[in-house]
Amino acid sequence: MKKRSTLLAILCTGVLALAGCSGQSEEGNGSAGNTEDLQVQMILKTLSHPYWKSVEAGAKQAAEDLGVSVEVNGPPSEADVIDQVNMIDNAISQSADALVVAPSQPSTVANVFDLAKSSDIPVLLVDTDADWEDKVTFIGTDNFSAGKEAGEYLASLLKEGDKVALVEGAKGNLATDERIDGAKEALEAAGIEIAAQLPADSDKFEAAAVIDAILQNHSDLAGVFAANDDMAIGALSATDQAGVQIPIVGINGGEEATELIINGKLAASVAQSPFDMGYMGVENAVKAINGDEIEKRIPTPIKVVTEENAEEHLQEIQ
Numbered sequence: 001m002k003k004r005s006t007l008l009a010i011l012c013t014g015v016l017a018l019a020g021c022s023g024q025s026e027e028g029n030g031s032a033g034n035t036e037d038l039q040v041q042m043i044l045k046t047l048s049h050p051y052w053k054s055v056e057a058g059a060k061q062a063a064e065d066l067g068v069s070v071e072v073n074g075p076p077s078e079a080d081v082i083d084q085v086n087m088i089d090n091a092i093s094q095s096a097d098a099l100v101v102a103p104s105q106p107s108t109v110a111n112v113f114d115l116a117k118s119s120d121i122p123v124l125l126v127d128t129d130a131d132w133e134d135k136v137t138f139i140g141t142d143n144f145s146a147g148k149e150a151g152e153y154l155a156s157l158l159k160e161g162d163k164v165a166l167v168e169g170a171k172g173n174l175a176t177d178e179r180i181d182g183a184k185e186a187l188e189a190a191g192i193e194i195a196a197q198l199p200a201d202s203d204k205f206e207a208a209a210v211i212d213a214i215l216q217n218h219s220d221l222a223g224v225f226a227a228n229d230d231m232a233i234g235a236l237s238a239t240d241q242a243g244v245q246i247p248i249v250g251i252n253g254g255e256e257a258t259e260l261i262i263n264g265k266l267a268a269s270v271a272q273s274p275f276d277m278g279y280m281g282v283e284n285a286v287k288a289i290n291g292d293e294i295e296k297r298i299p300t301p302i303k304v305v306t307e308e309n310a311e312e313h314l315q316e317i318q
Contacts, residue, residue: 035067040285041091042100042278043084044074045127049202049230051252051274054317055102055126058278070282078202079170081105088112092119098285099123105172106130122288126281127274128175136288139280139298143175146270146302147182147227150249152190153268153304154183154223157247160191162222165214167207167231168199176202176227179251183225195221200231207234208241215242224248229257229269236265253305255317261310271313273300 042059044052056072063070073091075083081104089112091099099116101123103109113132116123122136129138154164164187169176184194196214200206207226215221215238223246224239226232232250239246250257253271260266277300284294305313 035286038068038097038286038289039094040068040070040098040100040282041094041096042070042072042126042281043087043091044072044102045078045084045104046076046080047072047074048076049078050254050256051228051272052102054254054274055278055281058275058280059100059282060278061275062279062282066283066286068282068286075104078104078173081108081172085109085112089115092116092121095119096121097289100281100285101125102127103130103174104128104170106132106174107172122285124281124285124288126277128173130174137284137294137296137298139284140277140300141175141272141302142299143178144182146251146272147179147184147225148186149182149302149304150179150225150251150268150270151183151186153270153306154225154247154249155187155190155192157267158190158192158222161193163193163195163218163220164223164225165195165211165218165221165235166197167210167224167226167235168197169202169227169231171199173202179227180225183227187225192223200226200234202228202230204230204234204237207231208238211235211238212242215239215244222246223267226250228252229254232257232266232269233260236260253303253313253317255314258305258310258314258317261305261307262314264307268304268306271303271305271317273302276300 073087084104117134124136125138127140195218198210200210224235229250229252232248235248247267249267250269253269257269
């Protein structure tokens with residue numbers, strides 16, 4: 001896993017400069033010059049998936065590099081929306097200096113984010129944006145663009161009039177919804193028919209069941225786009241079971257999916273940068289605590305992983 005060092009020298013220089021301006025120690029809410037006392041709480045959608053483990057790894061690396069305390073939590077499943085809200089509420093009650101959150105269902109978090117604001121706790125969002133005007137920043141993939149690139153690649157493997165299935169994440173998950181919208185736009189622009197569009201809660205087994213059911217009604221299905229790699233892998237399980245060979249494209253670019261691409265089982269995956277999201281989330285949380293100016297949106301890179309570049313990508317993420 002590559003370590004990020006972007007802006008680290010600047011941040012460290014700023015901390016040292018502040019420390020050198022006065023011979024007196026400062027106490028209080030853990031402001032600039034005393035980063036070891038800062039407490040950043042990161043609440044993810046779950047910690048049960050390699051993607052979110054990579055976000056966590058980035059956060060922990062930033063904590064080590066910047067000398068801050070970071071606690072990372074997440075519910076057992078991305079569908080456990082209320083559990084996540086409770087975790088955010090608990091972090092506020094513990095007087096965190098900053099919150100970094102990947103909201104499972106953005107519409108449910110506004111009230112608890114308002115509590116953070118009233119407690120003067122800055123809130124930064126990673127991976128999934130939310131329509132909450134007081135966020136410090138959003139750090140992550142442009143999910144519509146990622147979905148569109150996936151749809152364009154899938155369309156390049158098909159012909160006009162072919163039928164595809166779209167596999168959604170959990171209902172209300174803005175990130176996967178935006179990916180579906182982007183893929184649909186690209187596929188329909190290429191003359192591809194959307195035969196079915198169903199949710200699978202970002203779960204392999206749910207996705208396998210969904211694709212199995214779709215194949216019962218659409219034996220001429222020509223391709224699948226799944227809004228994350230787990231669902232793409234589940235879709236592959238269903239097509240293998242049915243003896244059907246069709247291109248399947250996912251999003252995340254994780255190790256398992258990349259190995260399946262190398263072996264010719266999956267067609268492609270649009271890789272995100274979860275490690276960077278975690279690192280930059282903590283990095284910018286420290287800046288927010290210190291009152292530094294931060295861009296309202298900070299994009300992280302994406303790339304389409306295919307058989308041509310999968311070996312190289314696997315080396316990069318291992």
